[in-house]
Amino acid sequence: MIQQIAFVITLGIATFFIRKRVLRIRDNIRLGKQVAIDDRIGERFQNMLLVAFGQKKMFKKLIPAILHFFIYVGFLVINLEVLEFVVDGLLGTHRVFAPFLGSFYGILMNIFEFLAVAVLLACVFFLIRRNVLSIPRFHSAELTKWPLLDANLILITEIVLMTAILTMNASDQILQGRDEHYVATGNLFFSSFLIPLFENLSTGTLVFIERFAWWFHIIGILGFAVYVTYSKHLHIFLAFPNTYYGKLEAKGHINNMPVVTNEVKSMLGLSTEAPNPPAEPGRFGAKDINDLSWHNLMAAYSCTECGRCTAECPANLTGKKLSPRKIMMDTRDRMEEVGKSIESGGPGLNDGKSLLGDYITKEEINACTSCNACVEACPVLINPLEIILELRRYVSMEESGAPASWNSMYQNIETNFAPWKFSPSDRFNWAKEESNK
Amino acid sequence: MNIPTVADLAAKGQSPEVLFWVGCAGSYDDRYKRVTKAFVKIMNAVGTNFAVLGTEESCTGDPARRAGNEFLFQMQAMANIQVLNGYGIKKIVTACPHCFNTIKNEYPELGGNYEVIHHSTFLQQLINEGKIKLEGGGSFKGKKITYHDSCYLGRANNIYEAPRQVLEALDADLVEMKRCKTTGLCCGAGGAQMFKDAEKGKKEINIERAEEALHTGAKTIAVACPFCMTMMTDGVKNKEREADVSVKDLAELIAEAKGL
Numbered sequence: 197m198i199q200q201i202a203f204v205i206t207l208g209i210a211t212f213f214i215r216k217r218v219l220r221i222r223d224n225i226r227l228g229k230q231v232a233i234d235d236r237i238g239e240r241f242q243n244m245l246l247v248a249f250g251q252k253k254m255f256k257k258l259i260p261a262i263l264h265f266f267i268y269v270g271f272l273v274i275n276l277e278v279l280e281f282v283v284d285g286l287l288g289t290h291r292v293f294a295p296f297l298g299s300f301y302g303i304l305m306n307i308f309e310f311l312a313v314a315v316l317l318a319c320v321f322f323l324i325r326r327n328v329l330s331i332p333r334f335h336s337a338e339l340t341k342w343p344l345l346d347a348n349l350i351l352i353t354e355i356v357l358m359t360a361i362l363t364m365n366a367s368d369q370i371l372q373g374r375d376e377h378y379v380a381t382g383n384l385f386f387s388s389f390l391i392p393l394f395e396n397l398s399t400g401t402l403v404f405i406e407r408f409a410w411w412f413h414i415i416g417i418l419g420f421a422v423y424v425t426y427s428k429h430l431h432i433f434l435a436f437p438n439t440y441y442g443k444l445e446a447k448g449h450i451n452n453m454p455v456v457t458n459e460v461k462s463m464l465g466l467s468t469e470a471p472n473p474p475a476e477p478g479r480f481g482a483k484d485i486n487d488l489s490w491h492n493l494m495a496a497y498s499c500t501e502c503g504r505c506t507a508e509c510p511a512n513l514t515g516k517k518l519s520p521r522k523i524m525m526d527t528r529d530r531m532e533e534v535g536k537s538i539e540s541g542g543p544g545l546n547d548g549k550s551l552l553g554d555y556i557t558k559e560e561i562n563a564c565t566s567c568n569a570c571v572e573a574c575p576v577l578i579n580p581l582e583i584i585l586e587l588r589r590y591v592s593m594e595e596s597g598a599p600a601s602w603n604s605m606y607q608n609i610e611t612n613f614a615p616w617k618f619s620p621s622d623r624f625n626w627a628k629e630e631s632n633k
Numbered sequence: 634m635n636i637p638t639v640a641d642l643a644a645k646g647q648s649p650e651v652l653f654w655v656g657c658a659g660s661y662d663d664r665y666k667r668v669t670k671a672f673v674k675i676m677n678a679v680g681t682n683f684a685v686l687g688t689e690e691s692c693t694g695d696p697a698r699r700a701g702n703e704f705l706f707q708m709q710a711m712a713n714i715q716v717l718n719g720y721g722i723k724k725i726v727t728a729c730p731h732c733f734n735t736i737k738n739e740y741p742e743l744g745g746n747y748e749v750i751h752h753s754t755f756l757q758q759l760i761n762e763g764k765i766k767l768e769g770g771g772s773f774k775g776k777k778i779t780y781h782d783s784c785y786l787g788r789a790n791n792i793y794e795a796p797r798q799v800l801e802a803l804d805a806d807l808v809e810m811k812r813c814k815t816t817g818l819c820c821g822a823g824g825a826q827m828f829k830d831a832e833k834g835k836k837e838i839n840i841e842r843a844e845e846a847l848h849t850g851a852k853t854i855a856v857a858c859p860f861c862m863t864m865m866t867d868g869v870k871n872k873e874r875e876a877d878v879s880v881k882d883l884a885e886l887i888a889e890a891k892g893l
Contacts, residue, residue, distance in 0.1 A: 448734035448789025452742045453703045460707040464715075481701065510819040510842075515835030563832040566699050566824030567784035572815050585701070592701030601829035602700045609705055613691035614657040615828055624687040626659075626666040627636045 199407075203285035203414075210418035217425035221497060224535040227545070228490035233441045240440045243577070248439040253575040260325075263318035267354070270315035271432060274361075277308050281414045294379040302382030309365065309386040316358040319351045326351070333503030338522040343428065343501055350429050357416045364409035366390035367402045374399050378406075431500035435576040438498035441491050442577030447568045450585055453480070481589025484550040485530050488586060495578040496527035505570035505580060511563040518563040520570035520580035526555035527583060552587050561587045562599060634673050638687040639720050649684035652722045654736065656729035657692050658859030664866065665728075665859040671888035672728055672752055678893055679764040683726070689716055693735040700825035707743065710735075714745035728752040728884060730785035730858045731823070737790070751786060753796040753857045753883050760802045771890030773803040778886075779810055779851035781842065781865055782817030783858035796857050799883045803890055808849045818842050820864035827860050843868025847878060854880045 246252045251268065254261040283292050294301045326334045326347060333339075339347075365387035371378040394402060424430055443449075455478070460466075482488050505520035506512050512519050530551045538544040552558075564584045571579050592598045598606075605615045613620050642648055653676070659669040676683050694709030713736075717725075725747050727733050737749035750758075759765045778800055786792040793814045800807050812818045821831065821838030831837060843865055846854045854869070856862050866880045881889075 446734070446738050446790050448785055449738040450698055452739070453707075456703045456707050457743060460704065460711055464708075464711055466711065480703065508816065510821060510838045511832070511834070513818075514821075514831075514838050514841055516832045518832070559832055562829075563834075564824050565784070565819045565821055565826050565838070567819035568788040569784070569816070569819065572788050585699070588699075588701030589703055590701070593703060598700055598702070599829050602702075602825060605696060605700065605825065605828040606702050606705055609692050609694070609697055609709060613709070614661060615692055615696050616657065616661055618657075618661045620691070621688060623660045623690060624638075624685070626655075626661075626669055627634070627685075627687075629666070 197288065200286065200288045206415060206418060207282070207285070210422060213422045214425060217422070220535055220539065221425065221430075223538075224531045225490050225493045225497065227486050227531065227534065228488050228493040229486070231489040231491065233491060236444055239444055240442075243442055243444075244436055244440040247442070247575070247577055248435045251575070253577075256573075260322075263321055266311065266314035266318050268432075270311040270358075273311055274308055274315075276304075277361075278414070278417055281410070281417075285414060290377060291379045291381065294381060299382060302384070305365070305381055306385050309362065309384055312358040312361050313386050316355055316362075319354045319358075323348065323351045323355075333507040333521075336503060336506060336519060336521070338519055338525055339501065339503070343525065346427050346429075347501070349423075350427065353416070353420050353423070357413060357420065360409045360413040360416060362387045362390060364406055364413060367394050367406040367409065370394055371399070371402050371406060375403070428499065428501045431498050431576060434494060434498035438491075438495055439577045441494070443571075443579055443582075447571055451582065453589075456480070479590060480593040481591070482583070482586035483552050483590045483594070484545060485527060485534065486545055487590070488527070488551075488583060492579075492583050492586075493527065493531060496524045496531065498576055499524040499528065499578055500576075501525060502575070504573040504575065505578070508569040508573040510565055510567060510569065516560075516563040517557070518560045520584075523556060523560070523580045523583050524578060527551060530555050552590060556587060558591060558597065561591070564588075634670065635677050636673055637684040638689075639684045639722070640687065640689065642684050643720060648721055650682040651724045651726050652717070652720075653683045653685050654725050654727035654729070654732055655685055655690060656727055656732045656859065658862075659728055660690070662859060662863070665862060665882075668728055668859070668862070668882040668884055671882065671893070672884040674888050674893040675756070675759070675765070675884060675891070678891065679759055686716065691716075693732045695731045695735045696825040696828055698735070698739070699823070700828070710740060710743050710745070714740055714743055717745060717747065722747060724748040724750075726750050726752055726755045728857075728859075728882070730783045730789070731860070734785045734789050751790075751792060751795070751857070753786065753799055754792065756799045756883060756887060757795040760799065765802070765887060765891070767802050767804065767887075767890050771803065771892075773805040773853070773886065773890055776805050776853065777808050777849065777851040778803070778805040778853045778855050779808050779846050779849040780813075780855045781810070781820065781846060781861055782813060783856070783861050784817070784819050784823050786857060787817055788815060796855070796883055799887065800855055803886060805853075808851055810845045810849055812845065818845065820858075820861045820868075822860035822864045827863070837868075837871075839864035839868040840871050843872055847872060847874055852878055853886070854878065855883060855886060856880060857883050 251265060254264055280293050284290060365384050368378055369384055369387060370391060372380050479487050485493060501521060503521045509518060509520055534544050537547055561584045566581060568581060571581055608615050608617050612618055639649060639652060655669055658665040691713055692709055693713060694706035698706035725736060730751060733749055733751045736747065780796055780800055797807060819838060820842055854865055856865055862880060862882060869875050869878050869880055
């Protein structure tokens with residue numbers, strides 16, 4: 197009974213914190229511009245199924261993809277066991293599903309154990325890969341301090357949680373022969389290897405170990421669920437909507453600005469109706485997070501900082517400051533900063549800071565070649581290029597702060613209709629120069 | 634060369650089947666003018682019913698949009714669309730992936746709807762239709778050629794095979810760089826980089842890419858974009874290999890193999 201009360205309290209606390217964070221994240225994303233993404237529903241579902249559910253883009257790197265796939269399937273399947281944990285916790289039962297499922301329960305538990313072992317080994321491999329092997333994308337400038345700690349904490353937590361399951365099952369199996377409260381599960385293959393460690397312990401000690409592991413696992417999972425909302429690990433949920441809302445047009449397409457279209461049309465005398473003045477003046481391009489679309493902001497929360505984008509970025513590869521991953525991390529950090537400020541009654545967006553300037557510099561955005569390598573590389577269809585281009589629009593149109601040579605290029609286009617300083621009347625001269633091959 | 638303008642044809646009450654959009658580099662850049670001419674020679678040889686806009690052509694606005702000046706982009710786009718729609722243009726071919734991308738993907742929202750194809754696809758179609766025949770592969774037979782993917786053809790528009798099929802028609806030994814197709818490394822001059830110096834770094838992108846291309850051992854680096862042409866040529870010069878390695882456009886390779 198005490199255990200049941202303790203469980204209800206634990207569950208309540210976890211739910212409270214998760215709910216609070218989920219609402220905060222939702223409100224942070226809503227700081228972004230309202231943009232309707234409601235077209236081509238079939239294609240969007242297909243993308244979500246292939247890319248998020250089916251992990252299609254992960255498989256560009258085979259070995260990490262397989263290991264990641266085990267962790268992913270483990271996450272999906274082992275959560276079924278968590279369901280039993282919750283029912284047991286609330287009703288004070290033990291392995292409540294076992295009598296209903298009969299021998300199938302044992303099979304199911306063996307599958308869970310296989311996945312637990314696979315997750316454990318994959319996480320150990322990932323820890324080694326991240327910390328020992330010198331893979332550049334795990335040692336970039338933006339991947340120090342919290343992001344580095346975050347990545348390792350996730351892996352270590354998963355290892356510890358899986359160890360708890362196996363310990364629990366090992367002690368449980370011994371107890372099955374000693375105490376009828378412990379329902380027979382049949383042989384559990386992987387945890388059987390741990391039995392020699394516990395065999396000689398007294399029944400009382402074993403019950404304690406089993407209970408401890410049970411509580412440790414469920415508190416661990418609930419605690420981890422709260423942690424995830426503060427972590428890059430949020431991709432486990434947001435990858436799904438993010439791929440659903442991902443860009444469907446050709447990657448080379450840049451979003452149109454209808455506000456500008458209206459103005460240009462009226463300047464050229466193309467539109468008969470008076471241009472509707474926009475409800476709020478709004479900025480051209482983006483200076484801060486509220487100038488980006490809500491989908492750009494959701495993408496920032498979906499980023500798990502794997503750095504495949506940065507590893508493919510030609511600017512980053514040649515030592516420029518630009519890192520597409522940092523663009524996403526900065527967007528998220530700025531959202532968190534604004535969100536925290538709003539939560540504590542602070543100035544929020546009007547804190548005198550902005551995404552451009554305080555987080556992302558012009559030097560970074562100017563280095564982008566718009567080659568789409570980052571977009572292509574992202575396993576969850578995040579588009580850092582969209583953010584970069586919105587920031588450039590702000591710099592060019594609101595600040596007139598583009599590099600001097602770009603301003604000359606603009607001037608050339610305006611006066612000569614070509615980005616170089618050539619006379620428009622010479623445009624067709626090539627046809628007269630037949631002889632010089 | 635026979636290079637009709639749309640205005641000439643219009644005066645005779647005709648219009649071309651396909652408009653050849655030359656682009657600013659194709660019109661003004663000395664190196665890329667040679668590509669323009671090679672492509673015209675091919676079209677002349679196969680009897681394509683085409684015309685150019687001549688002095689009525691104007692920058693698509695691509696570099697302005699990518700650098701962030703949306704006003705200027707849309708001014709250019711609207712003006713071009715007025716001209717194109719005025720002549721009733723239905724189909725456009727261009728040797729510039731940036732012009733291609735902009736007209737194909739970005740003009741429709743502004744009222745310009747055309748069938749737009751890049752010259753690599755156009756050449757591939759001519760080869761498939763048997764209009765360009767290269768008996769025995771010509772002078773490139775068995776020679777190592779590597780193809781540098783233009784970002785605005787490849788990732789931007791998923792055109793990876795057409796340029797390669799054109800090269801295969803040469804019966805050349807097509808060798809791929811390690812980073813190719815979807816993971817092809819940019820030459821460094823997209824996104825309006827052509828019009829300013831690179832930011833501070835430890836290397837120029839085009840040198841990184843030229844090294845990779847040279848590493849294949851190919852004596853010809855095939856490109857399909859004016860910016861790639863400039864960047865790869867400069868990269869090869871930087872490595873002091875311009876004497877034995879040449880950077881050439883697909884149209885030039887076909888024209889050369891055909892003796893045009």
